[in-house]
Amino acid sequence: MRPEELPEIRHLHLFRDMGQANFESLMASSYAQNFPQGLEMIRQGDPADFLHIVLEGSVELFAQWSNRECTMAVVRPVATFILAACIRDAPYLMSARTLERTRIILVPASDLRAMFRRDSEFAVSVINELAASYRSVVRNAKTLKLRNSRERVASYLLRQSLLAGGAASYILPVEKRLLASYLGMTPENLSRTLRTLESDGVKLDGPRVIITNREKLTALAQPDRLIDGPDDIADASGSALPKIS
Amino acid sequence: MRPEELPEIRHLHLFRDMGQANFESLMASSYAQNFPQGLEMIRQGDPADFLHIVLEGSVELFAQWSNRECTMAVVRPVATFILAACIRDAPYLMSARTLERTRIILVPASDLRAMFRRDSEFAVSVINELAASYRSVVRNAKTLKLRNSRERVASYLLRQSLLAGGAASYILPVEKRLLASYLGMTPENLSRTLRTLESDGVKLDGPRVIITNREKLTALAQPDRLIDGPDDIADASGSALPKIS
């Protein structure tokens, strides 16, 4: 691990409040690894041996069942993922693959579990992280069950605009086929939906999103703080898709 | 609160490992309340002031958006709900209403937050509870995105059979319209689906489920440990019926 990377990790909410010696101890047993693009580094069902921290690149979390698969989330630097599995000492519920060349820190799950018993500040951080993650998935489930695909697309585009500082134009952070899977629809359906949304205030030019009529788009998406955030505590780690640990 | 209720609460994983004095202190600031059937005792968006513990009856957690609503979960004794919102000191993401006359213990969220900073055993229990909850919602999201409604119904029926000790016949624990909403479909669609499932090994007689061909039903449902459980750590909160094999 490079020395300049430690502060980046230390800055995460999860590690921010723990004792310095404990943080160093945890990092001492961790190690970095670089993965090429498209590598499946976690397979669902495998035992959760390491907490993963993305330092560079990006990672897709996806789930599989009966020859089908779907994207659950995309994790971007600097953020952790699969915390819950590590804590439960249980099999991963999701697989993970790199979307590009990606640098990851691997923190042994056993050390992690020992640490939050030793460092009560860290325990509080873990509690907060898990509670936030839980709420994030609940929001996700709500959008899946309460909105149809058109509404999900509209609210996604609007939310991304807000993440881009309310910009009227921005670049989609992920490929459309991945976005389609994340939103629970087929690429064809997403493509068609995007076209029909042109009459509702948003236009696509390749990967570029141009919001032409924010009021109209908002009326369709009906953004809701209890689904789309912003979440209670400011997170703003600039991830393209909701963060999942 | 009745004295005989304390041991029931104490027995929950969440409270099992904390110091006795701390448990008593937490309970001292809590109080019981009885709600009639059909009462909406939590409205989504309200500040999370109390952790709720169901002692008797049952509670539906549901979400609303744009004049639509859907059932997210049903909580039965003895269990807690909306822990994450209390911890984040954030608005509830879900509403709650009683499905029958229900007795609830209300634990002030502020006491809860103070307590896991004071009692590190309790902190560990909260961590485990949240991690388990998180994984439970992820499973739910997976079934929504990976299975169609027919498959969701089939796997639900099979899962309930296992919860009933593998019984070939059992009574649905909830009304069908609520089940439909939980499974993300309309009551009409559920009704029709149940009928067509008769050719796949399961028959409905009112609220009674009769599994006529477990192999066939299993082939359709394709139960998966990473979606349907059983979860990692043995929970066994009730329904641990002796298995005859």
Place this chain on the structure above:
DNA sequence: TCTTGGATTTGATTTATATCAATCGCTGGA
């Protein structure tokens, strides 16, 4: 016992979405 309201079922139809197939367009490598 009779009544009534809600739950459930059934039927007809519409709408949403997936699937299959083909084309287009871009990008990276030979």
Place this chain on the structure above:
DNA sequence: TCCAGCGATTGATATAAATCAAATCCAAGA
């Protein structure tokens, strides 16, 4: 530069699911 391959789009069609409407069933209360 040209080509191969993949993502994106478009069109045609099939399937899944929702909606609308009505009938039936059933349990709680008068």
